[in-house]
Amino acid sequence: MIKQERMQVINQQEIAHCIFELTVQGALANEMAEPGQFVHIRVADSFEPLLRRPISVASIDLEASQFTMIYRAEGRGTGLLAEKKPGDTIDVLGPLGHGFPVEEAEKKAYLIGGGIGVPPLYELAKQLNARGIETVHILGFESKQAVFYEDKFRKLGETHIATVDGSHGTQGFVTHILNELPTDFDTYYSCGPTPMLEAVQWAYPQKKGFLSYEQRMGCGIGACFACVCRTTKSETDYIKVCSDGPVFPAGVVIS
Amino acid sequence: MSDLTVKLPGLNLKNPIIPASGCFGFGKEYAQLYDLSQLGAIMIKATTVETRLGNPTPRVAETASGMLNAIGLQNPGLEKVTEQELPWLEKYDVPIIANVAGTTTEDYVEVAKMISQAPNVHALEINISCPNVKQGGITFGTDPDVARELTRAVKEVSAVPVYIKLSPNVTNIVSIAKAVEEGGADGITMINTLLGMRMDTKTGRPIIANITGGLSGPAIKPVALRMVYEVSQHTKLPIIGMGGITNVDDVIDFLSAGASAVAVGTANFVNPFVCPEIIGQLPERLHELGFDSVEQLVGRSHRL
Numbered sequence: 226m227i228k229q230e231r232m233q234v235i236n237q238q239e240i241a242h243c244i245f246e247l248t249v250q251g252a253l254a255n256e257m258a259e260p261g262q263f264v265h266i267r268v269a270d271s272f273e274p275l276l277r278r279p280i281s282v283a284s285i286d287l288e289a290s291q292f293t294m295i296y297r298a299e300g301r302g303t304g305l306l307a308e309k310k311p312g313d314t315i316d317v318l319g320p321l322g323h324g325f326p327v328e329e330a331e332k333k334a335y336l337i338g339g340g341i342g343v344p345p346l347y348e349l350a351k352q353l354n355a356r357g358i359e360t361v362h363i364l365g366f367e368s369k370q371a372v373f374y375e376d377k378f379r380k381l382g383e384t385h386i387a388t389v390d391g392s393h394g395t396q397g398f399v400t401h402i403l404n405e406l407p408t409d410f411d412t413y414y415s416c417g418p419t420p421m422l423e424a425v426q427w428a429y430p431q432k433k434g435f436l437s438y439e440q441r442m443g444c445g446i447g448a449c450f451a452c453v454c455r456t457t458k459s460e461t462d463y464i465k466v467c468s469d470g471p472v473f474p475a476g477v478v479i480s
Numbered sequence: 481m482s483d484l485t486v487k488l489p490g491l492n493l494k495n496p497i498i499p500a501s502g503c504f505g506f507g508k509e510y511a512q513l514y515d516l517s518q519l520g521a522i523m524i525k526a527t528t529v530e531t532r533l534g535n536p537t538p539r540v541a542e543t544a545s546g547m548l549n550a551i552g553l554q555n556p557g558l559e560k561v562t563e564q565e566l567p568w569l570e571k572y573d574v575p576i577i578a579n580v581a582g583t584t585t586e587d588y589v590e591v592a593k594m595i596s597q598a599p600n601v602h603a604l605e606i607n608i609s610c611p612n613v614k615q616g617g618i619t620f621g622t623d624p625d626v627a628r629e630l631t632r633a634v635k636e637v638s639a640v641p642v643y644i645k646l647s648p649n650v651t652n653i654v655s656i657a658k659a660v661e662e663g664g665a666d667g668i669t670m671i672n673t674l675l676g677m678r679m680d681t682k683t684g685r686p687i688i689a690n691i692t693g694g695l696s697g698p699a700i701k702p703v704a705l706r707m708v709y710e711v712s713q714h715t716k717l718p719i720i721g722m723g724g725i726t727n728v729d730d731v732i733d734f735l736s737a738g739a740s741a742v743a744v745g746t747a748n749f750v751n752p753f754v755c756p757e758i759i760g761q762l763p764e765r766l767h768e769l770g771f772d773s774v775e776q777l778v779g780r781s782h783r784l
Contacts, residue, residue, distance in 0.1 A: 227512060229753060267750065272545040272698045272726070275750060318752065441538045443547070444749040448509040449502075450551045451540040461531045463554070468509065 227321065227446065228253045231314040235291060237307070242370040244341075245307050246283070248293040253317055257285045257292055260348035261324030261416070261437050261472045264294065265445035267316035268305040277318060278302045279442050279467070281416075283344035283374075284351065295344035295373065321445050322471050325349050325435050330358045330412040337399050337425050339365040339417025345437060347374055349414055350381045361385075361410065363402050365421070369393035400424045408432070419480045426475050434475035440466040455479040482763040483773035486520065486741050488718050489666035490603040490641035491575055493520040493741060496731065496774050497759050500722050500745035501526055501579035501605060501645075502551065506565040507572075510748070514756050517573040523669075523743055524565065526581040526607050529590050531557035536689040541678045546697030546724070547746060548676050550690035553581050553610060558591050566598045575602035577643070581610060585633050588620075593637040603640050606631070609647030609672035610694075621647040621672075624659035631663030641666035643720065648700075648707055649675050657711040668711065669720040669743065671704045697746040698724040705737050712738025712779055726754065728761040732769065735777040 232251035240246045253264075265277040283295045298307040309315055325345070330353055336346045343364050350360045360382040366372045369392035378384040385402045386394030395402050399421060408429070415425045416437035426434065443449035447468030456464045456477055464470065464478065484495035499510070501523040507516055516522065534554030541548045555561065561578075569576055578595045582588040592604055608621035608630060620630050627644070635642050644660040646653060648671040657668055673694025678687045686692070704723020712719055721739025725731060726747040734742045747754045762774070771777055 229751070274542055275545055275697055275746075276542050276547060277750065441540060443540045443549070444503075444509075444752070446509045446512075446752060448505040449540070449549070449749055450505075450534065450554050451537070451549065453534070453537060453539070453554070461533070462556070463533065 226256055227319065228256055229316070229318045232317045234309050234311050234313045234315060236311060237309055239307075240295070241373040243298050244295060244371065244373050245298055246293060246295050247306070247309065248291055249315065249317065250289065250291045251317070252290060253319060254285065254290045254292045255287055257282065257287070257320050259324030260285075260327070260352055261345045262320040262322050263471065264317050264319030265321055266306065266318075268302045270316075274302045274305075276443065277445060278306065279321075279445055280306075281341070281345045282320070283347045285348055295341070297341045318445065322467055323469070325414050325437070325472050327352045327356060329433060329435065330356070333359040333361070333410040335361050335363060335410045335413040337363045337403070337413060337415040337417070339399060339421040340367065340371070342415075342417030342421075342437065342439075343374065345416050346414065347377060350378065354381050361406070363387070363399045363406070365389075365399040365417070366393070398424070400428060403428050423480060435472050436475055436478070437472045438466050438470055438478055438480070442467050482766040482771065483775070484759070484762055486774055488720075488740055491521060491577070493575070495520045495759050495762065496735070496741035497755050497762075498523055498577065498720065498741060498743045499748055499755055500743035501577075501607070503745040503748045506561070507569055510752060513752050515572070516569075518756050518759060519574050520741060521575045521577050521602070522569070523577045523579055523605055524561070524569075525555055526553050526579040526610065527555050527558055527561045527591055527595060528553060528581050529558050529587050531555070531560070538687055538689055539693075541687040541693065543676070543678055543695065543697075544699060546695050546699030547749075548678055548688055548693030548695055549673070550688045550693035552690065558594055562595060562598055566595075566600060570600050576600045577603045577605050579605045579607050579645070580634070581607040585630055588630060589633050589637050592634045592642070596637075596639040601640060603643055603666070604634070604638055605643045605645050605669050606634055607645050607672075609645050609649075618647050618649060621656065622650050624655045627656050628659040628663035631660045631665050635664040643667040643669050645672055646670040646711075647672050648703055653707050654710055654714045657715045657717070661715045661717050665717060667718045667720065668715070669722065670711065671700070671707055671723045674700055674703065696724070698726055700724045701730065705733060708734060708739050709737040709781065713782060726750070728758050728765045731758060731762065732765065732777065735774065736779070736781045738779040738782065740778050
């Protein structure tokens with residue numbers, strides 16, 4: 226169920242260049258059901274900035290009523306969020322949207338992420354591992370400075386890193402790694418920039434896949450019709466990234 | 481206990497708080513969060529004869545204390561709204577104000593005639609002020625003669641009282657208000673959004689795909705208040721005021737300026753519980769200010 230709560234900041238740290246990891250605590254954490262859902266955060270109590278910021282969830286700890294988010298501080302809103310310290314509270318709305326269906330994987334899954342699309346794949350990998358699914362992680366970043374959670378992913382399964390400038394791992398995009406890997410998996414899950422999602426879909430037209438999309442959002446709950454995408458399912462209607470998604474089966478979103 | 485009820489043409493409101501059209505869909509999203517029967521009324525998303533896809537994205541952009549939107553009247557069309565959305569809302573004890581939009585007078589008439597017959601639609605809000613569509617919308621709301629004739633045409637077919645939603649994007653809003661009064665309107669809702677733009681500083685391109693969008697949020701409250709104040713002195717029509725309302729004191733201000741009830745728009749996106757929160761705070765705030773009822777507050781600025 227969607228809740229609004231002033232949650233306690235437990236920890237915040239910069240884990241890569243401009244990439245922040247923020248852990249919060251509160252009853253809302255216990256509503257988290259699927260990896261890939263997001264929360265909508267009000268970064269200031271003033272009217273500036275006015276709108277909430279959609280932030281993805283990297284891991285959930287139901288026992289401690291906590292969850293951890295990872296975001297890139299690049300604008301005014303996320304810049305203010307990066308200033309929050311343990312003991313502060315933040316206004317969180319969530320969990321929102323539909324996440325990755327973990328039950329769809331059978332034996333082996335590829336988890337393909339780019340940049341700030343990587344965080345939700347971490348909770349996904351944990352939940353898939355818990356179900357006995359082997360996970361292979363293919364993660365792309367701008368440069369070595371921007372890489373995060375590499376060791377954490379390695380503990381959960383085979384992990385490949387690509388950087389655009391070649392300063393770490395394979396030089397290029399995740400697709401360069403995918404070209405070299407076997408196709409002995411049954412399901413893929415992906416989150417990242419839209420061109421990357423397109424490339425991943427093209428790479429595996431025969432496989433079962435689930436993709437998490439991004440779009441400029443207003444309300445985050447499906448009421449404002451800001452974050453719409455065309456869909457192969459209807460010529461007369463849009464789908465909303467915030468409430469119908471952000472995760473959709475491959476082939477549904479026309480980007 | 482303070483009396484929150486408001487009586488307006490077609491509308492017996494439990495309280496003066498109404499979510500504004502375009503900010504509340506057809507209620508389903510907010511119904512997951514609270515009981516919609518608490519609300520004074522609901523202004524549903526603008527309905528046109530045909531299904532409309534609306535504008536390309538990006539459709540919204542944040543601005544200082546506000547936001548721009550250019551959704552472009554995306555809606556499932558008259559048939560789906562009357563067959564699915566309105567019947568779904570019947571389970572709530574709340575009057576519906578149906579927002580009617582179109583490209584031609586005939587479009588408005590067709591939607592008004594049909595949608596006003598739905599059992600839970602107690603009033604119409606005629607959208608002659610949408611700034612985000614190429615045809616219709618605002619073109620009906622910027623010329624007094626056109627606005628008067630459209631009001632007449634809609635009044636002729638509507639089974640319920642008709643409120644006209646005015647645009648602030650005019651030189652003289654009083655002349656438009658007087659024209660719709662002459663055309664037989666039962667009330668006025670105001671204001672719609674103010675036309676605006678935001679640039680991507682790096683590329684020099686407008687951020688909104690439609691180039692311009694409608695500005696809403698706290699940034700526009702002073703403009704809205706001024707317009708409600710002016711219009712309420714020059715027409716006898718009741719006004720449902722809106723523009724940047726985010727808290728209980730904003731509501732008090734609009735009532736003082738001359739509105740009989742208010743609509744809350746953009747604030748729903750910031751705090752989805754804002755409407756029930758304001759309703760809960762209103763009795764105490766009225767008491768603190770020395771009033772027993774909402775009706776005592778209406779237009780008090782004119783009597784000082």
